[in-house]
Amino acid sequence: MCLAIPALIKSIEGKEAEVEIGGITRRISLWLTPEAKVGDYALVHTGYAINVLDQEEAEETLRLLEEIAGMAEEEG
Amino acid sequence: MKFITEFRRSELAEGLISQIHRQSKTSVKFMEFCGGHTVTIFRYGIRQVLPSTIEMVSGPGCPICVTANADLDKAITLAQIPDVIITTFGDMLKVPGSHSSLQKVKADGADVRIVYSTMDALKIAERNPTKSVVFLGIGFETTAPTIAASILQAEKKISNYYVLSLHKLCPPVLRAILDSGEVKLDGLICPGHVSAIIGSHPWEFIARDYGIPCVVSGFEPLDILQGVDMLVAQIENGESKVEIAYRRGVRPEGNQQALKLMEQVFEPCPAQWRGIGEVLNSGLKLREEYQHFDAELAFDIDPGPTYEPKGCVCGDILRGVKTPIDCRLFGKLCTPGHPVGPCMVSSEGSCSAHYLYGGGFEG
Ligand code: SF4
Numbered sequence: 515m516c517l518a519i520p521a522l523i524k525s526i527e528g529k530e531a532e533v534e535i536g537g538i539t540r541r542i543s544l545w546l547t548p549e550a551k552v553g554d555y556a557l558v559h560t561g562y563a564i565n566v567l568d569q570e571e572a573e574e575t576l577r578l579l580e581e582i583a584g585m586a587e588e589e590g
Numbered sequence: 591m592k593f594i595t596e597f598r599r600s601e602l603a604e605g606l607i608s609q610i611h612r613q614s615k616t617s618v619k620f621m622e623f624c625g626g627h628t629v630t631i632f633r634y635g636i637r638q639v640l641p642s643t644i645e646m647v648s649g650p651g652c653p654i655c656v657t658a659n660a661d662l663d664k665a666i667t668l669a670q671i672p673d674v675i676i677t678t679f680g681d682m683l684k685v686p687g688s689h690s691s692l693q694k695v696k697a698d699g700a701d702v703r704i705v706y707s708t709m710d711a712l713k714i715a716e717r718n719p720t721k722s723v724v725f726l727g728i729g730f731e732t733t734a735p736t737i738a739a740s741i742l743q744a745e746k747k748i749s750n751y752y753v754l755s756l757h758k759l760c761p762p763v764l765r766a767i768l769d770s771g772e773v774k775l776d777g778l779i780c781p782g783h784v785s786a787i788i789g790s791h792p793w794e795f796i797a798r799d800y801g802i803p804c805v806v807s808g809f810e811p812l813d814i815l816q817g818v819d820m821l822v823a824q825i826e827n828g829e830s831k832v833e834i835a836y837r838r839g840v841r842p843e844g845n846q847q848a849l850k851l852m853e854q855v856f857e858p859c860p861a862q863w864r865g866i867g868e869v870l871n872s873g874l875k876l877r878e879e880y881q882h883f884d885a886e887l888a889f890d891i892d893p894g895p896t897y898e899p900k901g902c903v904c905g906d907i908l909r910g911v912k913t914p915i916d917c918r919l920f921g922k923l924c925t926p927g928h929p930v931g932p933c934m935v936s937s938e939g940s941c942s943a944h945y946l947y948g949g950g951f952e953g
Contacts, residue, residue, distance in 0.1 A: 515653045515681065515938065516626055516732040516783040517809075518839075520593035536591050543709055545739040546848040555593055557786060557839055560679070561707025562736040565786045565845055567593055572838035576596055579812060582819075583605025 518559035520567055523552050533558065593838065597810030606815040607639050614643045614822045619774065621910055623760065624781035625652030625938030626809050632947035634811040640818065647773070648943075650763060650866065650908040651781055653729045654681050654936040658862035661756050662687035663893035664886070665726050668754065669700040671889060675718060677711035678726040680704040684935045688897040708740035715744070715751040724885045727755040732783040734874055735848035738855035741876075741883050752885040755875055758861055760784050761792045762872035766863075768800050773910040777821035779814070780806040782836045787852075789844025790832050797830040808836035855880050864932070865905020902931035907940050914941040921945060 521533035521542070529544050533556065540558075544550050547563040556563035622628055628648045631637060637646050650656050666687045669676045676692065683693045683704065696702040701721075705711050708725055715723035727737045734757045744751040760781060767773065780793050785806045793804045803824035807817030816835040824830060834840050852874075861873025876884045885891075898905075901919050906912035914920045914933070924930040926942055933939035 515679065515729055515936070516624060516651075516781060518732070518783045518786070520591070522592070543707075543736075543739065545743075546735050546845060546851065548847060557783070559732055559783060560736050561709050562739065564732060564735070564783065564848060565839055565841075568838045568841075572593060572596070575816070575835075575837055576602075579602040579605065579816065582609050583602050585605070585609070 516559065518557040518564055520555045521558045523550055523554050523556055526550070526552055531556075531563070594810060597808065597812040599812065602812055603815055606812065606819050610644070610815070610819050610822055611641045613819075613826055614641050616825055617643045618776035618825055619645045619647060620777040620779060620818065620821055621647050621649045621773075621775050622779040622814075623649040623651040623764065624779075624784070625655070625936065625940075626783070627651070627779055627781070627807065627814060628940055628943050629938050630809050630811060630814050632943040636811065636814055644818065644822070647910045647913075648907070648940045649910055650767070650863065651730070651760065652933070652936050652938050652940075653733070653758060654685060655904060655932045655939045656758060656863045656866070656908055657685070657728055657756055657932065658864050659688050659896040659898060660862060660893070663689070663896055664891050665754060666690050666692055666695055667891045667893040668724055668885060668889060669695050669702050673721050674701070674889070675714060675721050675723045676700070676702040676726065677705045677714055677723055678702065679728065681936050682726060682728060684929060685932045686899060686929070688893070688895070708736055712740055712744060712748060712751060715748050719750060722750050722752060722888070724752045724754055727753045727757055730758055730760055730781070730784050731787045731852070733757070734856065735787060735845075735852045738851040741855050741880055742851065744883065745880075751883065752888050753876070753883050754885040755856070755873075756861075757856070757874040758863065759858065759872050759874065761788075761795070763863060763866060763869050764796060766866060766869045766872070767909055768796070768802075770909070775802055775910075776825060777803045777805070779817045779821070780804050780832075782806060782808045782813070782839060785834075785836070785840045785844070787845050787848045790834050790840065790842045793832045797832050801830045803830045804832045806832070806834045806836055806840050808839055863908070865908045899930045904931040904933040904941070907933055914944040917941070
Protein backbone atom coordinates (compact mmCIF):
# COMPACT_ATOMS: atom_id res chain seq x y z
CA MET A 515 0.00 0.00 0.00
CA CYS A 516 3.02 2.24 0.31
CA LEU A 517 3.51 1.91 -3.43
CA ALA A 518 5.02 5.05 -4.96
CA ILE A 519 5.96 5.48 -8.60
CA PRO A 520 8.55 7.77 -10.23
CA ALA A 521 6.87 10.42 -12.37
CA LEU A 522 8.31 13.22 -14.51
CA ILE A 523 6.97 16.67 -13.63
CA LYS A 524 5.86 18.40 -16.86
CA SER A 525 4.27 21.55 -15.50
CA ILE A 526 3.39 23.15 -12.17
CA GLU A 527 0.41 25.28 -11.28
CA GLY A 528 0.24 26.41 -7.67
CA LYS A 529 0.30 23.33 -5.45
CA GLU A 530 -0.52 20.96 -8.29
CA ALA A 531 1.55 19.48 -11.08
CA GLU A 532 1.00 17.63 -14.29
CA VAL A 533 3.18 14.52 -14.41
CA GLU A 534 3.86 11.73 -16.81
CA ILE A 535 3.90 8.17 -15.54
CA GLY A 536 4.77 5.60 -18.20
CA GLY A 537 3.27 7.72 -21.00
CA ILE A 538 0.12 8.64 -19.06
CA THR A 539 -0.52 12.19 -17.87
CA ARG A 540 -1.90 12.75 -14.36
CA ARG A 541 -2.51 15.65 -12.00
CA ILE A 542 -0.80 15.30 -8.66
CA SER A 543 -0.50 17.39 -5.52
CA LEU A 544 2.74 19.05 -4.44
CA TRP A 545 1.58 19.77 -0.88
CA LEU A 546 4.32 17.53 0.49
CA THR A 547 7.12 18.60 -1.87
CA PRO A 548 7.06 22.40 -2.33
CA GLU A 549 10.67 22.18 -3.60
CA ALA A 550 9.67 20.18 -6.73
CA LYS A 551 10.55 21.73 -10.10
CA VAL A 552 9.59 21.06 -13.70
CA GLY A 553 11.89 18.32 -15.03
CA ASP A 554 12.24 16.63 -11.62
CA TYR A 555 11.14 13.08 -11.06
CA ALA A 556 8.80 12.82 -8.09
CA LEU A 557 7.85 9.69 -6.16
CA VAL A 558 4.07 9.67 -6.42
CA HIS A 559 1.95 7.95 -3.77
CA THR A 560 -1.87 8.16 -3.91
CA GLY A 561 -1.77 11.30 -6.00
CA TYR A 562 0.80 13.15 -3.87
CA ALA A 563 4.49 13.62 -4.57
CA ILE A 564 6.09 12.29 -1.38
CA ASN A 565 9.67 13.07 -2.42
CA VAL A 566 11.78 14.34 -5.29
CA LEU A 567 14.08 11.60 -6.59
CA ASP A 568 17.79 12.34 -6.47
CA GLN A 569 19.25 11.70 -9.90
CA GLU A 570 22.88 11.90 -8.76
CA GLU A 571 22.31 9.38 -6.00
CA ALA A 572 20.62 7.04 -8.49
CA GLU A 573 23.63 7.22 -10.80
CA GLU A 574 26.01 6.74 -7.89
CA THR A 575 24.12 3.60 -6.78
CA LEU A 576 24.20 2.19 -10.32
CA ARG A 577 27.93 2.89 -10.57
CA LEU A 578 28.49 0.98 -7.35
CA LEU A 579 26.40 -1.95 -8.59
CA GLU A 580 28.30 -1.98 -11.88
CA GLU A 581 31.53 -2.14 -9.94
CA ILE A 582 30.23 -5.08 -7.91
CA ALA A 583 29.15 -6.84 -11.10
CA GLY A 584 32.58 -6.18 -12.65
CA MET A 585 34.30 -7.64 -9.62
CA ALA A 586 32.08 -10.70 -9.70
CA GLU A 587 33.03 -11.30 -13.33
CA GLU A 588 36.75 -11.01 -12.69
CA GLU A 589 36.65 -13.46 -9.80
CA GLY A 590 33.98 -15.72 -11.28
CA MET B 591 10.84 3.72 -17.38
CA LYS B 592 13.38 5.96 -15.75
CA PHE B 593 14.29 5.10 -12.16
CA ILE B 594 12.67 1.69 -12.63
CA THR B 595 14.17 -0.32 -15.49
CA GLU B 596 17.78 0.49 -14.54
CA PHE B 597 17.10 -1.11 -11.18
CA ARG B 598 15.99 -4.36 -12.80
CA ARG B 599 19.16 -5.03 -14.85
CA SER B 600 19.89 -8.74 -14.57
CA GLU B 601 23.68 -8.50 -14.99
CA LEU B 602 23.82 -6.20 -11.97
CA ALA B 603 21.57 -8.59 -10.04
CA GLU B 604 23.97 -11.42 -10.84
CA GLY B 605 26.88 -9.40 -9.52
CA LEU B 606 25.09 -8.76 -6.24
CA ILE B 607 23.96 -12.37 -5.93
CA SER B 608 27.48 -13.74 -6.34
CA GLN B 609 28.86 -11.19 -3.89
CA ILE B 610 26.21 -12.23 -1.34
CA HIS B 611 27.11 -15.90 -1.87
CA ARG B 612 30.80 -15.13 -1.48
CA GLN B 613 30.40 -13.09 1.69
CA SER B 614 27.63 -14.80 3.62
CA LYS B 615 29.13 -17.24 6.13
CA THR B 616 26.87 -16.88 9.16
CA SER B 617 23.34 -18.33 9.20
CA VAL B 618 20.93 -15.44 9.58
CA LYS B 619 17.26 -14.56 9.57
CA PHE B 620 16.35 -11.25 7.92
CA MET B 621 12.91 -9.67 8.03
CA GLU B 622 11.53 -7.56 5.23
CA PHE B 623 9.14 -5.32 7.13
CA CYS B 624 7.18 -4.04 4.18
CA GLY B 625 4.53 -5.87 2.15
CA GLY B 626 5.77 -4.10 -0.97
CA HIS B 627 9.17 -5.73 -0.41
CA THR B 628 7.47 -9.11 0.08
CA VAL B 629 5.85 -8.73 -3.34
CA THR B 630 9.18 -7.88 -5.05
CA ILE B 631 10.90 -10.79 -3.29
CA PHE B 632 8.27 -13.25 -4.51
CA ARG B 633 7.77 -11.80 -7.97
CA TYR B 634 11.49 -12.01 -8.75
CA GLY B 635 12.12 -15.27 -6.89
CA ILE B 636 14.70 -13.59 -4.66
CA ARG B 637 14.41 -16.14 -1.83
CA GLN B 638 15.45 -18.87 -4.27
CA VAL B 639 18.64 -17.12 -5.41
CA LEU B 640 19.95 -16.37 -1.91
CA PRO B 641 22.41 -18.76 -0.25
CA SER B 642 21.05 -21.28 2.25
CA THR B 643 22.61 -19.22 5.05
CA ILE B 644 19.97 -16.50 4.57
CA GLU B 645 16.37 -16.99 5.64
CA MET B 646 13.90 -14.21 4.80
CA VAL B 647 10.70 -13.70 6.82
CA SER B 648 7.92 -11.27 6.01
CA GLY B 649 6.93 -8.66 8.56
CA PRO B 650 3.79 -6.73 9.47
CA GLY B 651 4.21 -4.01 6.82
CA CYS B 652 0.83 -4.33 5.15
CA PRO B 653 -1.53 -1.66 6.49
CA ILE B 654 -4.65 -3.51 5.44
CA CYS B 655 -3.48 -6.77 6.98
CA VAL B 656 -2.69 -5.23 10.36
CA THR B 657 -6.00 -3.35 10.67
CA ALA B 658 -7.80 -4.97 13.58
CA ASN B 659 -11.23 -6.45 13.03
CA ALA B 660 -12.73 -4.04 15.57
CA ASP B 661 -11.56 -1.15 13.36
CA LEU B 662 -12.78 -2.79 10.15
CA ASP B 663 -16.15 -3.25 11.82
CA LYS B 664 -16.27 0.48 12.55
CA ALA B 665 -15.73 1.26 8.87
CA ILE B 666 -18.39 -1.23 7.80
CA THR B 667 -20.86 0.17 10.38
CA LEU B 668 -20.17 3.72 9.19
CA ALA B 669 -20.95 2.68 5.62
CA GLN B 670 -24.43 1.58 6.70
CA ILE B 671 -25.39 4.98 8.14
CA PRO B 672 -27.83 6.79 5.78
CA ASP B 673 -26.35 9.70 3.79
CA VAL B 674 -22.79 8.61 4.46
CA ILE B 675 -20.47 8.09 1.50
CA ILE B 676 -17.41 5.97 2.31
CA THR B 677 -14.33 6.73 0.24
CA THR B 678 -11.45 4.29 0.39
CA PHE B 679 -8.49 2.76 -1.39
CA GLY B 680 -9.59 -0.29 -3.39
CA ASP B 681 -7.92 -3.06 -1.44
CA MET B 682 -10.15 -2.43 1.57
CA LEU B 683 -13.37 -3.51 -0.10
CA LYS B 684 -13.01 -7.26 0.14
CA VAL B 685 -11.47 -7.45 3.61
CA PRO B 686 -13.83 -9.46 5.80
CA GLY B 687 -14.74 -7.86 9.13
CA SER B 688 -16.50 -9.75 11.93
CA HIS B 689 -19.85 -9.97 10.16
CA SER B 690 -19.57 -8.44 6.72
CA SER B 691 -17.27 -6.53 4.38
CA LEU B 692 -17.46 -3.16 2.65
CA GLN B 693 -18.11 -5.01 -0.60
CA LYS B 694 -21.11 -6.82 0.87
CA VAL B 695 -22.70 -3.72 2.40
CA LYS B 696 -22.10 -1.90 -0.90
CA ALA B 697 -23.97 -4.67 -2.73
CA ASP B 698 -26.78 -4.11 -0.23
CA GLY B 699 -26.96 -0.42 -1.10
CA ALA B 700 -24.32 1.35 0.98
CA ASP B 701 -22.50 4.14 -0.88
CA VAL B 702 -18.87 2.97 -0.90
CA ARG B 703 -16.56 4.51 -3.48
CA ILE B 704 -13.02 3.57 -4.41
CA VAL B 705 -10.71 6.54 -4.80
CA TYR B 706 -7.11 6.80 -5.92
CA SER B 707 -6.31 9.78 -3.73
CA THR B 708 -7.74 11.88 -0.88
CA MET B 709 -8.03 14.63 -3.52
CA ASP B 710 -10.79 12.55 -5.15
CA ALA B 711 -12.53 12.18 -1.79
CA LEU B 712 -12.50 15.96 -1.35
CA LYS B 713 -14.09 16.39 -4.79
CA ILE B 714 -16.82 13.90 -3.90
CA ALA B 715 -17.49 15.89 -0.72
CA GLU B 716 -17.76 19.13 -2.69
CA ARG B 717 -20.17 17.60 -5.19
CA ASN B 718 -22.39 16.05 -2.50
CA PRO B 719 -22.97 18.84 0.04
CA THR B 720 -25.98 17.12 1.62
CA LYS B 721 -24.03 13.93 2.34
CA SER B 722 -21.21 13.15 4.73
CA VAL B 723 -18.08 11.88 3.05
CA VAL B 724 -15.83 9.70 5.20
CA PHE B 725 -12.34 8.75 4.07
CA LEU B 726 -10.95 5.54 5.56
CA GLY B 727 -7.56 6.65 6.82
CA ILE B 728 -5.62 3.42 6.54
CA GLY B 729 -1.89 3.43 5.97
CA PHE B 730 1.52 4.02 7.47
CA GLU B 731 3.70 7.12 7.60
CA THR B 732 3.79 7.13 3.79
CA THR B 733 0.06 7.77 3.55
CA ALA B 734 -0.69 9.74 6.74
CA PRO B 735 0.80 13.03 5.40
CA THR B 736 -1.50 12.84 2.36
CA ILE B 737 -4.48 12.53 4.71
CA ALA B 738 -3.15 15.44 6.77
CA ALA B 739 -2.88 17.48 3.57
CA SER B 740 -6.50 16.64 2.68
CA ILE B 741 -7.69 17.86 6.08
CA LEU B 742 -5.78 21.11 5.69
CA GLN B 743 -7.29 21.57 2.22
CA ALA B 744 -10.78 20.95 3.59
CA GLU B 745 -10.33 23.24 6.62
CA LYS B 746 -12.76 26.19 6.47
CA LYS B 747 -13.91 25.11 2.98
CA ILE B 748 -15.48 21.68 3.10
CA SER B 749 -17.60 20.89 6.14
CA ASN B 750 -18.90 17.45 5.13
CA TYR B 751 -15.52 15.68 4.94
CA TYR B 752 -14.43 13.29 7.71
CA VAL B 753 -11.58 10.88 8.32
CA LEU B 754 -11.68 7.59 10.20
CA SER B 755 -8.08 7.67 11.39
CA LEU B 756 -6.70 4.15 11.57
CA HIS B 757 -3.16 5.13 10.64
CA LYS B 758 -0.30 3.14 12.05
CA LEU B 759 3.33 3.97 12.77
CA CYS B 760 6.08 1.49 11.94
CA PRO B 761 8.95 2.00 14.42
CA PRO B 762 6.79 1.43 17.55
CA VAL B 763 5.41 -1.87 16.25
CA LEU B 764 8.90 -3.12 15.43
CA ARG B 765 9.90 -2.41 18.99
CA ALA B 766 6.85 -4.36 20.19
CA ILE B 767 7.72 -7.32 17.97
CA LEU B 768 11.36 -7.33 19.08
CA ASP B 769 10.40 -6.97 22.76
CA SER B 770 8.07 -9.97 22.54
CA GLY B 771 11.13 -12.12 21.81
CA GLU B 772 9.03 -14.50 19.71
CA VAL B 773 11.08 -14.06 16.59
CA LYS B 774 14.84 -13.66 16.61
CA LEU B 775 16.07 -11.40 13.81
CA ASP B 776 19.60 -10.81 12.61
CA GLY B 777 18.80 -8.05 10.15
CA LEU B 778 16.02 -5.82 9.00
CA ILE B 779 15.12 -4.48 5.57
CA CYS B 780 13.40 -1.22 6.52
CA PRO B 781 10.47 0.11 4.46
CA GLY B 782 11.55 2.46 1.67
CA HIS B 783 8.57 4.73 1.29
CA VAL B 784 7.82 5.01 4.99
CA SER B 785 11.45 6.10 5.28
CA ALA B 786 11.04 8.57 2.39
CA ILE B 787 8.83 10.42 4.89
CA ILE B 788 10.39 9.68 8.30
CA GLY B 789 14.02 9.30 7.17
CA SER B 790 16.47 6.69 8.44
CA HIS B 791 17.05 8.08 11.94
CA PRO B 792 13.89 6.61 13.51
CA TRP B 793 15.31 3.10 12.92
CA GLU B 794 18.49 3.77 14.86
CA PHE B 795 17.17 2.37 18.13
CA ILE B 796 16.99 -1.06 16.46
CA ALA B 797 20.67 -1.08 15.55
CA ARG B 798 21.70 0.50 18.85
CA ASP B 799 19.44 -1.11 21.47
CA TYR B 800 18.87 -4.51 19.85
CA GLY B 801 22.14 -4.84 17.90
CA ILE B 802 20.25 -5.60 14.69
CA PRO B 803 21.66 -4.29 11.38
CA CYS B 804 19.15 -2.23 9.39
CA VAL B 805 19.10 -1.25 5.71
CA VAL B 806 16.43 0.94 4.12
CA SER B 807 15.63 -0.49 0.68
CA GLY B 808 13.69 0.47 -2.41
CA PHE B 809 11.26 -1.75 -4.26
CA GLU B 810 13.05 -2.90 -7.38
CA PRO B 811 14.85 -6.25 -7.33
CA LEU B 812 18.30 -4.61 -7.33
CA ASP B 813 17.25 -2.50 -4.34
CA ILE B 814 16.32 -5.60 -2.33
CA LEU B 815 19.49 -7.47 -3.32
CA GLN B 816 21.59 -4.45 -2.44
CA GLY B 817 19.81 -4.29 0.93
CA VAL B 818 20.56 -7.97 1.60
CA ASP B 819 24.16 -7.49 0.48
CA MET B 820 24.63 -4.57 2.89
CA LEU B 821 23.06 -6.54 5.74
CA VAL B 822 25.41 -9.47 5.06
CA ALA B 823 28.40 -7.11 5.06
CA GLN B 824 27.35 -5.68 8.44
CA ILE B 825 26.86 -9.17 9.88
CA GLU B 826 30.21 -10.48 8.68
CA ASN B 827 31.96 -7.32 9.97
CA GLY B 828 30.21 -7.60 13.33
CA GLU B 829 28.48 -4.23 12.90
CA SER B 830 24.96 -3.01 13.53
CA LYS B 831 24.03 0.32 12.05
CA VAL B 832 21.37 1.90 9.88
CA GLU B 833 22.24 2.28 6.19
CA ILE B 834 20.28 3.41 3.16
CA ALA B 835 20.33 1.32 -0.02
CA TYR B 836 17.65 3.52 -1.56
CA ARG B 837 19.53 6.81 -1.64
CA ARG B 838 17.69 8.17 -4.66
CA GLY B 839 14.41 8.15 -2.69
CA VAL B 840 15.36 8.42 0.99
CA ARG B 841 17.28 11.07 2.86
CA PRO B 842 18.42 10.45 6.44
CA GLU B 843 16.26 13.34 7.69
CA GLY B 844 13.17 12.32 5.68
CA ASN B 845 10.67 14.74 4.16
CA GLN B 846 10.44 17.64 6.59
CA GLN B 847 7.39 19.24 4.97
CA ALA B 848 5.42 15.98 5.13
CA LEU B 849 6.45 15.45 8.75
CA LYS B 850 5.40 19.00 9.60
CA LEU B 851 1.91 18.59 8.14
CA MET B 852 1.47 15.20 9.79
CA GLU B 853 2.53 16.65 13.14
CA GLN B 854 0.23 19.65 12.71
CA VAL B 855 -2.88 17.52 12.17
CA PHE B 856 -2.21 14.31 14.11
CA GLU B 857 -0.84 13.20 17.45
CA PRO B 858 0.28 9.71 18.45
CA CYS B 859 -2.17 7.43 20.24
CA PRO B 860 -2.35 3.74 21.13
CA ALA B 861 -3.47 1.52 18.23
CA GLN B 862 -4.71 -2.05 17.82
CA TRP B 863 -2.73 -4.26 15.45
CA ARG B 864 -4.06 -7.57 14.22
CA GLY B 865 -2.16 -10.40 15.85
CA ILE B 866 -0.03 -8.02 17.88
CA GLY B 867 -2.59 -6.23 20.05
CA GLU B 868 -2.43 -2.72 21.40
CA VAL B 869 0.85 -0.90 20.84
CA LEU B 870 1.54 2.37 22.63
CA ASN B 871 2.04 5.46 20.43
CA SER B 872 1.69 3.40 17.26
CA GLY B 873 -1.45 5.12 15.96
CA LEU B 874 -2.41 8.64 14.95
CA LYS B 875 -5.47 10.57 16.08
CA LEU B 876 -6.60 14.03 15.05
CA ARG B 877 -5.41 16.84 17.27
CA GLU B 878 -8.06 18.78 19.16
CA GLU B 879 -8.06 21.65 16.62
CA TYR B 880 -9.02 19.20 13.87
CA GLN B 881 -11.43 16.98 15.78
CA HIS B 882 -14.40 18.25 13.75
CA PHE B 883 -12.99 16.02 10.96
CA ASP B 884 -12.97 12.92 13.16
CA ALA B 885 -15.55 10.41 11.90
CA GLU B 886 -15.47 8.56 15.22
CA LEU B 887 -16.63 11.68 17.06
CA ALA B 888 -19.07 12.86 14.38
CA PHE B 889 -21.01 9.60 14.16
CA ASP B 890 -22.36 7.19 16.69
CA ILE B 891 -20.65 3.93 15.76
CA ASP B 892 -21.08 0.82 17.82
CA PRO B 893 -20.25 -2.25 15.77
CA GLY B 894 -20.72 -4.65 18.71
CA PRO B 895 -18.46 -7.60 19.54
CA THR B 896 -15.79 -8.67 17.06
CA TYR B 897 -15.00 -12.14 15.76
CA GLU B 898 -11.80 -13.33 14.17
CA PRO B 899 -11.95 -15.50 11.02
CA LYS B 900 -11.84 -19.13 12.20
CA GLY B 901 -8.65 -21.00 11.38
CA CYS B 902 -6.87 -17.92 9.98
CA VAL B 903 -3.33 -17.43 11.27
CA CYS B 904 -2.73 -13.98 9.76
CA GLY B 905 -1.89 -12.62 13.19
CA ASP B 906 0.98 -15.09 13.65
CA ILE B 907 2.19 -14.46 10.09
CA LEU B 908 2.28 -10.71 10.71
CA ARG B 909 4.50 -11.27 13.76
CA GLY B 910 6.87 -13.35 11.64
CA VAL B 911 6.31 -16.55 13.67
CA LYS B 912 4.32 -18.47 11.03
CA THR B 913 4.26 -18.58 7.24
CA PRO B 914 1.19 -18.93 5.01
CA ILE B 915 1.84 -22.64 4.44
CA ASP B 916 1.41 -23.19 8.17
CA CYS B 917 -2.25 -22.25 7.64
CA ARG B 918 -4.53 -25.21 6.96
CA LEU B 919 -6.85 -23.03 4.88
CA PHE B 920 -4.13 -21.68 2.58
CA GLY B 921 -4.83 -22.42 -1.08
CA LYS B 922 -7.79 -24.63 -0.15
CA LEU B 923 -10.57 -22.72 1.58
CA CYS B 924 -8.67 -19.45 1.37
CA THR B 925 -7.66 -18.09 -2.05
CA PRO B 926 -7.55 -14.58 -3.54
CA GLY B 927 -10.98 -15.27 -5.04
CA HIS B 928 -12.37 -16.34 -1.65
CA PRO B 929 -10.17 -14.72 0.96
CA VAL B 930 -10.77 -15.75 4.58
CA GLY B 931 -8.29 -13.33 6.12
CA PRO B 932 -6.80 -9.96 5.14
CA CYS B 933 -3.35 -11.40 4.27
CA MET B 934 -5.01 -13.09 1.30
CA VAL B 935 -7.02 -10.00 0.29
CA SER B 936 -4.36 -7.36 0.12
CA SER B 937 -2.16 -7.65 -2.96
CA GLU B 938 0.84 -7.24 -0.67
CA GLY B 939 -0.29 -9.61 2.04
CA SER B 940 2.02 -12.59 2.61
CA CYS B 941 -0.65 -15.16 1.80
CA SER B 942 -1.56 -13.49 -1.49
CA ALA B 943 2.14 -13.16 -2.48
CA HIS B 944 2.76 -16.83 -1.66
CA TYR B 945 -0.33 -17.87 -3.59
CA LEU B 946 0.23 -15.73 -6.69
CA TYR B 947 3.96 -16.18 -7.09
CA GLY B 948 4.15 -19.77 -5.97
CA GLY B 949 6.68 -19.38 -3.19
CA GLY B 950 4.42 -21.52 -1.09
CA PHE B 951 6.42 -24.71 -0.87
CA GLU B 952 9.71 -23.72 0.59
CA GLY B 953 8.48 -22.45 3.95
S1 SF4 C 1 -4.25 -18.39 4.08
FE1 SF4 C 1 -6.11 -17.19 4.47
S2 SF4 C 1 -6.93 -18.00 6.35
FE2 SF4 C 1 -4.79 -18.66 6.22
S3 SF4 C 1 -3.64 -17.10 7.32
FE3 SF4 C 1 -3.65 -16.50 5.16
S4 SF4 C 1 -5.43 -15.14 4.99
FE4 SF4 C 1 -5.67 -16.24 6.93
